[in-house]
Amino acid sequence: MVFNSLQFLLFYILVTIGYFLLPSRCRWILLLGASIYFYVAFVPIYILILGGTIVIDYLAGIYIEKTLDPKRRKRFLILSIITNVGILCVFKYYNFFVGNINELGGHMLYLKILLPIGLSFHTFQAMSYTIEVYRGNQKAERHFGIYAVYIMFYPQLVAGPIERPQNVLHQFHKEHRFNLEQFKSGLMQMAFGLFKKVVIADRISLLVDPVYANPHQSSALSLAVATCLYSFQIYCDFSGYSDIGIGAARTMGIDLMTNFRSPYLSRSVNEFWTRWHISLSTWFRDYVYIPLGGNRVPVPRWFLNLFIVFLISGFWHGANWTFIIWGALHGVFLIVEIIKNILLKKAGYSFRPNVLKSIFQVIITFILVSFAWIFFRAADIHSAFYITQKILSFNLSGPANFAIDYFELAFIVGTIAFLLLKEHFFTGFAMRNNILFVCLFAGLLLSCYLFGVFNDKQFIYFQF
Amino acid sequence: MKRLAFAILTITFLIFIVSSVDDLTKMVAKVKYKTLSWWGTDKYRYGDLYGFTYLSKFRVDKPQGVDNLIHFDTIAAATKKIDLYALSDSYGWEIFKHPSLFRNVNKITFTRLNDRQVTPITLDTTKKNILLLETSERNIRLVYEDTAYLKHFFEVKNTADNNAKPAQKQEESIRLKFKLNDIGANVEFNIWDYRFLTPFKEFKADTYYALFGRAGKGAYVSDDKKYLLYDLTIDTIYKQSSFKPIQKEELDGIISTLNNIYDLYRSKGFDEVYIAIIPNPVSILYPNYHGLVYNNLTTLVQSNKALKCKVIDANMPFKQTRQQIYCTSDSHWNFNGEKIWLSVVNNALLPFSN
Numbered sequence: 001m002v003f004n005s006l007q008f009l010l011f012y013i014l015v016t017i018g019y020f021l022l023p024s025r026c027r028w029i030l031l032l033g034a035s036i037y038f039y040v041a042f043v044p045i046y047i048l049i050l051g052g053t054i055v056i057d058y059l060a061g062i063y064i065e066k067t068l069d070p071k072r073r074k075r076f077l078i079l080s081i082i083t084n085v086g087i088l089c090v091f092k093y094y095n096f097f098v099g100n101i102n103e104l105g106g107h108m109l110y111l112k113i114l115l116p117i118g119l120s121f122h123t124f125q126a127m128s129y130t131i132e133v134y135r136g137n138q139k140a141e142r143h144f145g146i147y148a149v150y151i152m153f154y155p156q157l158v159a160g161p162i163e164r165p166q167n168v169l170h171q172f173h174k175e176h177r178f179n180l181e182q183f184k185s186g187l188m189q190m191a192f193g194l195f196k197k198v199v200i201a202d203r204i205s206l207l208v209d210p211v212y213a214n215p216h217q218s219s220a221l222s223l224a225v226a227t228c229l230y231s232f233q234i235y236c237d238f239s240g241y242s243d244i245g246i247g248a249a250r251t252m253g254i255d256l257m258t259n260f261r262s263p264y265l266s267r268s269v270n271e272f273w274t275r276w277h278i279s280l281s282t283w284f285r286d287y288v289y290i291p292l293g294g295n296r297v298p299v300p301r302w303f304l305n306l307f308i309v310f311l312i313s314g315f316w317h318g319a320n321w322t323f324i325i326w327g328a329l330h331g332v333f334l335i336v337e338i339i340k341n342i343l344l345k346k347a348g349y350s351f352r353p354n355v356l357k358s359i360f361q362v363i364i365t366f367i368l369v370s371f372a373w374i375f376f377r378a379a380d381i382h383s384a385f386y387i388t389q390k391i392l393s394f395n396l397s398g399p400a401n402f403a404i405d406y407f408e409l410a411f412i413v414g415t416i417a418f419l420l421l422k423e424h425f426f427t428g429f430a431m432r433n434n435i436l437f438v439c440l441f442a443g444l445l446l447s448c449y450l451f452g453v454f455n456d457k458q459f460i461y462f463q464f
Numbered sequence: 465m466k467r468l469a470f471a472i473l474t475i476t477f478l479i480f481i482v483s484s485v486d487d488l489t490k491m492v493a494k495v496k497y498k499t500l501s502w503w504g505t506d507k508y509r510y511g512d513l514y515g516f517t518y519l520s521k522f523r524v525d526k527p528q529g530v531d532n533l534i535h536f537d538t539i540a541a542a543t544k545k546i547d548l549y550a551l552s553d554s555y556g557w558e559i560f561k562h563p564s565l566f567r568n569v570n571k572i573t574f575t576r577l578n579d580r581q582v583t584p585i586t587l588d589t590t591k592k593n594i595l596l597l598e599t600s601e602r603n604i605r606l607v608y609e610d611t612a613y614l615k616h617f618f619e620v621k622n623t624a625d626n627n628a629k630p631a632q633k634q635e636e637s638i639r640l641k642f643k644l645n646d647i648g649a650n651v652e653f654n655i656w657d658y659r660f661l662t663p664f665k666e667f668k669a670d671t672y673y674a675l676f677g678r679a680g681k682g683a684y685v686s687d688d689k690k691y692l693l694y695d696l697t698i699d700t701i702y703k704q705s706s707f708k709p710i711q712k713e714e715l716d717g718i719i720s721t722l723n724n725i726y727d728l729y730r731s732k733g734f735d736e737v738y739i740a741i742i743p744n745p746v747s748i749l750y751p752n753y754h755g756l757v758y759n760n761l762t763t764l765v766q767s768n769k770a771l772k773c774k775v776i777d778a779n780m781p782f783k784q785t786r787q788q789i790y791c792t793s794d795s796h797w798n799f800n801g802e803k804i805w806l807s808v809v810n811n812a813l814l815p816f817s818n
């Protein structure tokens with residue numbers, strides 16, 4: 001069930017109204033039932049895998065807390081991590097490894113399996129729970145139902161935000177009374193998320209998909225434009241999903257973590273990663289980068305740590321060399337940026353805020369990030385290199401042949417400008433004035449209806 | 465406030481349950497399709513392609529029924545010599561309900577291709593038993609690869625086996641099977657498919673078309689703006705497309721399947737097996753649509769020397785006529801198209817009239 005479907009509309013109304021009509025102590029049952037339904041609506045059989053990991057992590061959490069022997073505590077933690085990573089490896093990476101080994105002359109058999117939807121997200125969320133219990137930052141959850149809701153909570157089940165137990169678990173124990181302001185804010189965020197998805201992202205895909213499907217038939221200009229627009233497509237698609245999920249949770253009084261903060265207004269790649277997919281980047285920071293030593297190590301090791309984190313981050317996205325290169329590129333960008341800053345500092349260059357300089361930095365960052373997206377979007381590694389080569393030839397003499405006309409292109413640019421302005425000046429979704437709220441909410445929905453592209457297109461991050 | 469919440473919850477729950485059970489939605493559909501008031505369905509009101517796009521310009525009345533076609537009812541049924549059996553897609557469903565439209569045909573038994581329907585039959589050896597494979601061009605490449613189904617769309621029984629119940633009878637009971645996914649179409653039908661909503665849909669469709677020059681999903685507007693064209697018959701990603709090139713191996717496969725059908729049903733007692741392909745509208749009207757190259761599938765099948773089935777060729781008469789033969793807002797033919805096709809079929813059946 002995708003968020004931009006009528007099926008979800010019915011589902012959301014049922015769950016949200018049912019939630020507030022039920023007594024507080026029974027709400028977890030509704031949330032768990034609804035989340036199970038939400039998940040099995042994709043591929044029913046995979047609920048068994050999810051259920052299995054929930055049981056293991058739930059028990060691991062309790063045993064980690066109960067056990068005083070540090071070695072045994074560690075064993076339970078390792079068991080939990082191996083279970084989660086093992087499932088991820090089998091379902092997501094096994095065929096990738098087999099493919100590569102076979103390329104090198106091996107003869108291993110492929111598994112005929114489909115990737116369970118949202119696997120990378122809920123395994124990471126589950127791991128964050130056992131790690132936090134191990135570190136003593138979170139008490140082990142004794143209520144199995146509530147723990148299951150923490151993992152399966154439908155607004156963030158299949159594409160995040162990847163939550164931390166400290167942020168969310170306690171909220172499922174609380175009694176949430178209906179709060180009109182919170183409800184309005186949640187609805188507005190959902191409407192805006194829908195707008196991003198159906199009006200901007202899916203319209204951009206009308207241009208990007210044909211160009212990327214036939215890079216050999218597309219001119220350098222077409223590829224460059226499609227790549228720039230893809231940056232916004234993936235942003236609107238993913239942050240649109242997050243907005244709908246976070247908004248849906250907020251209408252029930254549950255606050256999920258922010259996942260995006262206008263990433264394309266970043267002035268550096270480093271800043272970009274504090275604004276893009278925040279729940280994942282902070283996950284890697286907390287559970288991979290810092291345990292590796294972070295920046296409190298010699299400089300070469302620091303760079304290696306950064307590179308490893310981004311390499312894993314790329315691999316997390318998908319079992320394909322294109323994603324690994326995408327991650328590696330970001331690692332390289334970040335390291336070069338740090339070296340540049342160190343050199344400038346040594347040279348005595350002072351950073352004074354300046355509007356023009358900021359705009360220039362934003363543009364450079366956008367170009368670097370968009371360049372990396374080529375590898376993320378391309379069908380395979382050969383296409384990615386071909387597209388890169390063609391764009392970098394700077395041969396812009398060929399015609400820009402798009403599947404949409406210039407008016408539609410202008411419409412896309414207009415909606416992107418609207419998005420950037422909105423996100424820069426109005427970051428929140430709260431609205432105290434009811435009339436203004438109704439007008440804006442209705443206006444957003446009407447825009448989605450009139451200008452939205454409804455073509456059953458899945459959210460891009462569902463594949464991860 | 466609580467009462468309102470309960471009311472919304474109840475209504476939503478009912479819609480959700482009805483949408484999740486196909487047979488319940490079908491029950492609702494039966495009522496909605498018969499209803500002409502504001503809460504009746506508007507999906508196929510002005511043709512299937514109108515129902516995809518809701519462009520007000522294409523809100524034209526659906527094609528007339530078969531009443532005004534030529535009916536050969538002057539000969540008493542007993543003297544008619546042909547029993548016609550047809551494997552039919554949506555083009556023929558209405559026509560094959562009326563044996564009187566066919567010269568010298570005593571009765572017609574047809575089985576619905578799109579539903580993969582299996583129909584038990586008993587051949588009357590005192591009549592000429594003709595099997596007609598009626599298929600639109602868009603279905604050929606899909607249908608004639610499903611060889612398992614094609615072996616038994618008519619289950620030929622001996623007269624002694626007459627006790628066998630028709631397959632349709634079993635389908636009438638309601639199965640309360642709860643579906644978890646793919647209920648989007650049902651939900652849409654139950655909350656969005658009402659005649660009172662037509663103006664909103666048309667407003668959206670017209671605005672969208674005016675701004676972006678595109679109809680809704682499922683159809684294209686022809687360049688001369690006269691027709692809505694089914695996207696499956698154009699986009700080359702689909703096998704139904706008139707422009708998706710066909711390789712020799714695939715064509716040979718289709719011919720081989722048709723020949724197998726011919727041999728099989730001839731051996732079961734049929735006197736002749738005909739294939740009648742109805743060309744896609746775009747193949748006749750716009751064979752060079754947006755610079756695409758027509759794959760010529762109909763001709764390639766019909767003129768294939770290895771083909772054993774007799775051919776009823778509607779391609780040429782359709783190309784030659786100056787009449788409008790296809791609906792403007794539906795993926796099927798209109799009254800004129802039906803008339804031409806019937807005359808071609810009746811001519812082909814002439815040898816069996818004596």
